[in-house]
Amino acid sequence: MSAVLDPRADMPRDPLALRRAGLTLLAIVLLWPLLQLAEFRPAALFDAGNLRVMGSFLAGFLPPATSGDFLALLLRATLETLAMATAGVTLAALIAVPLAFAMTGALSVSSIGPGRAVWRGRTVRGAARLLLMTLRAVPEVVWALLLVHALGLGPAAGVFAIAITYGGMLGKVYAEILESSDGRAARALLEAGSGRVAALCYGLIPQAAQELASYTVYRWECAVRASVVMGFVGAGGLGQLMDQSMKMLNGGEASTILLTFLLLVLLADALSAGLRKLLS
Template sequence: MNAATLAAGRPDRDPRTRGRATGLVIALLLLWPVLHLAQFRPLALFESGNLQAMGYFLSAFVPPVTSGEFLALLLRATLETLAMATAGIALAFVLAVPLAFVMTQSLSVSRIGPGRGRWHGQVLRGLARAATLVLRAIPEVVWALIFVRALGLGPAAGVLALAITYGGMLGKVYAEILESGDTRPARALLEAGSGRLQALCYGLVPGAAQELASYTVYRWECAVRASVIMGFVGAGGLGQLMDQSMKMLNGGEASTILLTFLLLVLLADALSAALRRLLA
């Protein structure tokens, strides 16, 4: 067999090229109407009038305000935001753990063998999934608007709004993390006669602890950002201070608040890294 024969019998391109190209074309065809509905026109940013308006707006952010009176207000608002996010995530955790415990199929005793309670567990898991869907489907800012009407202005409304929405998010993702890991230890414990709680604590959690902690800290970081948004509807914290600064067209104060946001995100990243090292 000569070299020409070998070259003829060897494919000259990736056999999956056609499938990948077809998938790319389909994706572009589906993306185009989505961008059209979203009125996505990036070239409009570079029009002269728009560039001038953005430049004027951003120029007001320099220099940041560092007066003692404003920094005192900023410190209090920052503590309110951290307290709101931390309390909201703590309550969300309390709500999410039972939901995740119910939804985790690897903790179902009826799955390890024939039993009379199989359909009961399926119904209970379905109800728990429906509960997480309802909790996370309504944005936290909507809950904040409701609770502000009931409780008045202040961070208490934001705490409850975060607890409800993030409780559904944490419960769903906790169950998925527990299911995606190695479920054999939990199954072995259940087959040996252990209870579901013991199987969770000693069979599933040790292998998923890093990922669970990392996602919880990430959600705390999201809660800090969400608390800022809720501040615009009267839930207090940095968001309310930012709303006041923007209404007064005080870009220097807004710039200082944005720098504080950046420091809070860096704090969340450092906390996540420290927890991962601790649980390693």
Template sequence: MPLTPPAPHLRDPAARGRLGGALLAVVLLWPLLQASDFDLAALLAPENLRVLGGFLRQFLPPETGADFLALLARATLETLAIATTGLALAFVLAVPLAYWASNAARERPRLNPAARGVLTVLRGIPELVWALVFVRVFGLGPTAGVLALGLAYGGMLGKVYAEILESVPAAPAQALARSGARRPIALLYGLLPQAARELTSYTVYRWECAVRASVVMGFVGAGGLGQLMDQAMKMLNGGEACTILVTFMLLVL
């Protein structure tokens, strides 16, 4: 006589734990929501929706004049230049800092408080704050944006690079080290080939973030599309603002 398979459970055995986690999240997040003064009802109030609709109508039609499009093309190239140059500077800073901070391919793992501290300072200060500082030092223009991105993103890249190198299997690097290879060689040939895809993917993602950040920094005078957008909004020129927003979305895409 064949054995009858057991009846499947009709209830999720982890349901109680998930429900408890959801309730705990609500209990913890509710005071934060209250502290932020967020009020969805105010956003959906009829009078506020009329004001929002009137503001959005000012964006139509988009500005397509030849003079403005020429100015927009120059600002777009400047934004790309700020993002790319800033990321290149960040990469130059991140590689030695990641090597210094990481325990990858070390014979004896140890803490590196100095390296970790430098990375924390660099990434702990937002790029917008760095931009404000450098605008005061160098004046308006893309130089402030490049330096701000280089420092802030250098800290981010360095931290993540170190963690990626520490997460891949260490056996190849250890084998090279036991054969007499120094740490840079063991890391270069034992760990880097395994981590290359993830390192490249994160670097490209950070480049996209740099494009977005360079636009935001333009509002404090760091050049590019952000500075042009700030001027359009101050002049209440919704058509120009709409064209800038469309250009920015195409740029990120």
């Protein structure tokens, strides 16, 4: 009588299975007290009383508001939000580009051979890294709250708040993208006597253009959302209009504003895809 062969007997065993299981268990053990500290209780969402309250709240969002006067206010607030986000990201890029340029080690002249001022380059890169860390350490909504008191109500506070915080974020990621690119072309240009700006423009940017453009558009999308949040502290735009609608318990207006948020995100996604295709 022939023995029945198990088809799994000859399958190779994963030598890292035990390690992965141990790391997963360790992650769960470490995550559980953090969830408890954050009072994470998803079961509360399915409580009968809470479901009834959420249902009545969401029912007030229908139908969306479509009156002419409100749509005119919505259009003005949308344009104000887009202007705030675009101006803020533009200023942030003006801050980020020179700092990322200074922080990129692949553009260091001392990296192509022994130099007498290696410490100078390291000091400049360290100072740029510290400045970028300082800029992005404070959330943009905190800057907006401070700047509203200095500049008064309006989008100007939001523009400067986005420029400060996003300047730090963009500079850090720009430098990391440039560092992760193939630096052989830039190094060859530096060894041939080219300047650092030319090495950046012709050695690094052609390889990293898609990633740089995609991340910039993503940050613009984040700036649109951030400008909405900053509107709640008086920076204008869709956030301020949303705050007024919620305080007046007007769910129809709030749902129309939320639909506008969705359209803006779709616009940013389409813009990112178009830029990547253009730069490919």
